Amino acid sequence: MPEDAMADVAIVGAGPAGLCLAVELAAMGLTVSVVDRAPYTALAEPGDDGREIALTHTSRRQLAWAGIWQRIDERSAAPIREARLYNGDGDTPQAMTLAGAERSPSQTIGQLVPNRVIRRAAFEAALADSRITLITGQGVSALETSPSARILRLEDGRRLAARLVVAADGRMSATRRMAGLPAHLEDTGRKVLVCRMAHERPHSELTWSWFGYERALALLPLNGQTSSVVMTLTPAEAERLESLDVDSFSATVSGFYHHCLGDMQRVGEVHSYPLWVGYAQRLVAERLALIGDAAIGLHPATAHGFNVGLASVHRLSREISMAHRRGRDIGSPAVLSAYERAHRRAIRPLWLASQAIVSLYGDARPPARVLRQAALGLASQVGPLRWGLEHYLLRDAR
Ligand SMILES: Cc1cc2nc3c(=O)[nH]c(=O)nc-3n(C[C@H](O)[C@H](O)[C@H](O)COP(=O)(O)OP(=O)(O)OC[C@H]3O[C@@H](n4cnc5c(N)ncnc54)[C@H](O)[C@@H]3O)c2cc1C
Incomplete structure (x- = not known):
């Protein structure tokens, strides 16, 4: 790659969320670079990490639309x-x-x-699209700004410019920190x-x-x-x-x-x-957006982390697609704030439910028992732990 290579969108993190977004954006005709610090083989043939991902029907349809589900046995x-x-x-x-x-x-x-099956299928789909460039074994050491682009400086000194940078580098996101976006992180x-x-x-x-x-x-x-x-x-x-x-x-x-x-x-x-659980207090910065666990890292007991990550992919790609079709700047503040508004509305109640779980269990004292029963009862009626939450997750995105 020459110095100052240019792509429409640069995604940091070739996890399931980053790769799904790459495939959706490439299908619109955009050029996408995906940077991950993990070596090529670890991404192409991910090992078993023990995670079994509970996918809602909506998530499966989204993966099918992106051509990823078809690669899953x-x-x-x-x-x-x-x-x-x-x-x-x-x-x-x-x-x-x-x-x-x-x-x-x-x-x-x-x-x-299995998480590794989803990751491998998403990687294969990205590899098959010539509009996607995969840069592996490289972290990002700095994030710079120019009037019409954001520039990623890679650890080996190369520079990669894009109209929009997306941080999909997980709940401890270094890109989020480099962009100056505050997050509540809790061990x-x-x-x-x-x-x-x-x-x-x-x-x-x-x-x-x-x-x-x-x-x-x-x-x-x-x-x-x-x-x-x-x-x-x-x-x-x-x-x-x-x-x-x-x-x-x-x-x-x-x-x-x-x-x-x-x-x-x-x-x-x-x-x-x-x-660790995490919640970004802002989801966008200048020509930059957070998706997946970089936006919200839920307690695994909610069993919906990846479903929520896919909802963020859907919302961001919808805003980008509308701007692209109208010939507008895909990294403009209007595009990013529309994404932030829609995704923030969906994830805030999930975060509050995740926090209720974190703070209430492990505490066997009687008040905590009563509160937990009330919190779980409420969750079962209205929302975040409920399996019917696919409509809730995407109610304003379709
Ligand atoms: C035990 C467990 C069980 C779970 N069960 C479920 C479930 O049933 N259902 C569900 O929906 N979700 C579940 N989840 C959550 C789900 O696994 C995550 O939400 C999902 O993996 C997040 O995907 P992501 O792409 O946002 O981030 P990640 O999967 O964390 O991927 C981030 C990528 O970024 C790369 N990266 C990190 N830092 C850098 C850097 N500085 N530079 C370049 N690259 C970088 C990493 O190498 C990685 O490839 C579970 C999680 C756990 C821990």
Whole structure:
């Protein structure tokens, strides 16, 4: 690439959100450069990270429209028929059913797809489009401004100019910081452990979330008699579990889940994530926009991080498309503030719900128990944890 290479849009971060946006923009005829600090092979053949992404039907349609879903082997997707949520510990926790508003003809409310499968399909789609240039193994060291462009300075000294820069570099986004956009970042003091477990009884294609007083647990139904367990734990408890051999780990986790699916046996690696959540107070700056986790990094218990990321992709590409069709500047303040207004309206209630979860569980004192029951009851009625939230997420975007 020559110095001062120029693209219509430069995206920092070739994660699922950044790649989906690249593919949607290229389909409009725009030239797009995507920069990621990860090496090429890690992006082309992502390893298993333990994450099973619960996709709503709206998200699946968006991936299909971008030509990404067609690259996913449908055998790697597992249907979800219903989502159930339990509050409290013991054998009789209180349950709420969070069925989706939209069911497919097969009566499912969504599908679980491994994160690495989505990432690989999105990478292949980007690679197949000659309007997209992928720059891998490179971070961004500085962000500069000229009257008609934003300029990314890459770590190897190259410069890349674009009419619009999009930060899709995850919840700890360095690009967001370089642009001077403030964000509320919170280390929850918890760790998330995820792994696959085989079990004795069928899961009936139900997702289960338990908000216990000491820990939060989820079970995500995969193909066959296998589920993904997602456990939010104190660091000490997470470390204790990670130090166990497979059989002791399996027995302990079966106990956490009250043997609801009989005995469970670990069948994969355990993946561990420190649990940070984040919320950008501004989503745009001069010729720059935040999408995906760089805009909002939700608690995984909401199971909607990527769905919300795809909603940000949809909203931004809609504003860019309208400006492009009318021959207007795609990085103008009008385009960016329309995006910010629409996405901010959608994500603020999600952030408040995510924060309620963070602050209320792990606290076993009676007032917190009462508040949590009220918060989860409200969430089940109106919004963010509800599976029917696809209409909510995109109500002003279609
Ligand atoms: C345990 C767990 C379970 C989850 N389950 C679900 C679920 O069921 N449903 C759901 O919808 N969501 C879920 N999520 C959330 C979902 O995984 C994220 O919302 C999604 O991955 C965010 O995508 P992204 O592209 O915005 O960011 P990321 O996936 O974080 O990608 C960011 C990219 O930017 C690159 N990058 C970072 N910094 C730089 C830099 N300085 N320069 C260049 N490149 C950089 C990285 O290499 C990476 O490729 C879960 C998350 C976790 C942790």
